[in-house]
Amino acid sequence: MTVYCTHLYWDPNYEHVKFLQTxxxxxxxxxxxKPHHNIVVLGDFNVxxxxxxxxxxxxxxxxxxxxxxxxxxxxxxxxxxxxxxxERFNFQLFSKFGFLNCYSVYKQxxxxxxxxxxxxxxxxxxxxxxxxxxxKALIDHIVISTNGMELVALKELPTVK
Numbered sequence: 341m342t343v344y345c346t347h348l349y350w351d352p353n354y355e356h357v358k359f360l361q362t363x364x365x366x367x368x369x370x371x372x373x374k375p376h377h378n379i380v381v382l383g384d385f386n387v388x389x390x391x392x393x394x395x396x397x398x399x400x401x402x403x404x405x406x407x408x409x410x411x412x413x414x415x416x417x418x419x420x421x422x423x424x425x426x427e428r429f430n431f432q433l434f435s436k437f438g439f440l441n442c443y444s445v446y447k448q449x450x451x452x453x454x455x456x457x458x459x460x461x462x463x464x465x466x467x468x469x470x471x472x473x474x475x476k477a478l479i480d481h482i483v484i485s486t487n488g489m490e491l492v493a494l495k496e497l498p499t500v501k
Contacts, residue, residue, distance in 0.1 A: 342378070342379050342380070343379075343381075344369055344381045346365055346382075346385065348361045348362065348383070348384065348385050348387070349361060349386065350386050352386075355387075356418050358385065358386060358387050358391075359396065359402075360422075361393075362397060363396070363429065365381065366439075367429070369381060370437070375436040375485070375487055376488055377487075377488060378485065378489050379437065379484065380482065380483070380485075381481075382480075382483065383480065384479065384480050385479060385480065387479060388477055389441070389443070394441075394481075397441055397481060398439075398440075399434065401431060436487070437485045438486035439484070439486070440486045441481055441482070441483050442484060443464075443466055443469075443478060445464050445494075447464045448464060465478055468497070469497065471498075476500065
C-alpha cells in the first residue's frame, strides 16, 4: 500500500493554486504507482467537493472555466494555462486507478443504503470535516484506488449539534 498525504494552500481566493497542487499530486501518484496498487491519497485539501479540484479528485472531468481566479488582468492567462493542463492530463490512465473519494459514499454507509443508492455523487458527502466559529465545510478528503481495495466502513463524523 502506498499512502500520499498533503496539506494544500488554504486561501479560498486561490482556487487555481489548489487545483494545480491537486493536479500535480495525482500526476505524481500515477507516475509512481501502477493502477492495480493499493493507493490512499488523503489530507487537508482545503477544497469543497463541488470545487474544480473536488470534482477532479472524484475522477470526473471538471470545468476548468469554473476556477475562481481573483487576479486582476491575469484571470484569462491562468484559465488558459489550466486548460493546457487538462488537455495534457491522462484521464484514461486516471480512470484505470478507480479513484474514489470515500466521503462521496458517506451517506450510503451511514444510512445503510446499498451501492448506487445516492443518485448524485455530491449528495453523498457529510456536512463537514472542519468546524470553527467562523467556518464549517468539508475540506479534508480521503481518496482510495478501488482496483486493489474495497471500502467497507466509514466512521461517523460529528455533526454541528
